[in-house]
Amino acid sequence: MATRNGSFVTEFILMGLTEQPDLQLPLFFLFLGMYKIALLGNLGLITLIGLISHLHTPKYFFLFNLSFINLCYSSVFTPKMLINFISKKNIISYKGCVSQLFISEGYVLTSMAYDHYVAICNPLLYNIAMSPKMHFNLIFCSYLLAFSGAMAHSACMLRLTFCDANTINHYFCQLPPLPQLSCTSTYVNELVVFLVVGINIILPSLTIFVSYGFILSSILHINSTEGRSKAFSTCSSPVITVSLFLGSSAFLYLKPSSAGSMGEGKISSVFYTNVVPMMKSLVYSFRNKDVKLSLRKTLSRKKF
Numbered sequence: 001m002a003t004r005n006g007s008f009v010t011e012f013i014l015m016g017l018t019e020q021p022d023l024q025l026p027l028f029f030l031f032l033g034m035y036k037i038a039l040l041g042n043l044g045l046i047t048l049i050g051l052i053s054h055l056h057t058p059k060y061f062f063l064f065n066l067s068f069i070n071l072c073y074s075s076v077f078t079p080k081m082l083i084n085f086i087s088k089k090n091i092i093s094y095k096g097c098v099s100q101l102f103i104s105e106g107y108v109l110t111s112m113a114y115d116h117y118v119a120i121c122n123p124l125l126y127n128i129a130m131s132p133k134m135h136f137n138l139i140f141c142s143y144l145l146a147f148s149g150a151m152a153h154s155a156c157m158l159r160l161t162f163c164d165a166n167t168i169n170h171y172f173c174q175l176p177p178l179p180q181l182s183c184t185s186t187y188v189n190e191l192v193v194f195l196v197v198g199i200n201i202i203l204p205s206l207t208i209f210v211s212y213g214f215i216l217s218s219i220l221h222i223n224s225t226e227g228r229s230k231a232f233s234t235c236s237s238p239v240i241t242v243s244l245f246l247g248s249s250a251f252l253y254l255k256p257s258s259a260g261s262m263g264e265g266k267i268s269s270v271f272y273t274n275v276v277p278m279m280k281s282l283v284y285s286f287r288n289k290d291v292k293l294s295l296r297k298t299l300s301r302k303k304f
Helices: 021-051 058-086 094-099 106-121 123-129 132-158 187-220 225-253 262-286 289-303
Strands: 011-014 091-093
Touching: 011 094, 021 058, 021 262, 021 289, 058 106, 058 132, 058 262, 091 094, 094 132, 106 123, 106 132, 106 187, 132 187
Parallel strands: none
Antiparallel strands: 011 091
16 A cells, blocks of 8 residues: 555554543443453353254254354454553554454344244244255355455455555444545445445345244234243344344444544444444343253253
């Protein structure tokens, strides 16, 4: 990235979440606690699903992959954020900046929603429609689509020329503020961001909410009050976490780069990089009866 005076931009300076010194240490401990919960919840869930044979089912196959993505997701952003709270010089390399550009779990959530739809709305056809091969294909396509979107963003960033400015008004290399540092036209980048992120949010959102719409309709036709309550409790947590993730992502990306304040963008970023991974680890591990029962049995055998 050559500048006008012949030098090269090899690193960027992150301004962080806040510039107020009094808030640095309290925020460090707050986000450290959130990261620990997300880390322990997702890592524990991955380990438990891998070890317990009766959890080797389609539901937990998707949950295993979702936990893996959440673990990678929070580990990409949060450690650097924590270092910035206690470091005087918040620097990230150009390669490290590009690696933070985009990670998507929307398609894994979509696969989970489709699996729930088939299981509840067409239970007699579930074993035929959702074979192990189908599960593998859904996860493979989810990773492929997410990887393709990341490559599109990275390719667009590599075509930009960064001049003298290398200070990013954020706590990580986020798409809206990063292209603003370029001294070349960012029209193509903004168009790609709008199209790719729009597709990665709108298509999964429509599929997810249509799936859960059919699920809700099927639940309302259940005669048993106990069965209806159980179905509602199964679907309520995924819908809440999906709404938080997709809502914060849409608010952040699907608007012009000049719209809104940078503070609003940081709040949205905190939601989907810190709050949502923590909430998912709580919802899918500590509130899951099968997981808690398997954990108790495992700990009892270890103690014995």
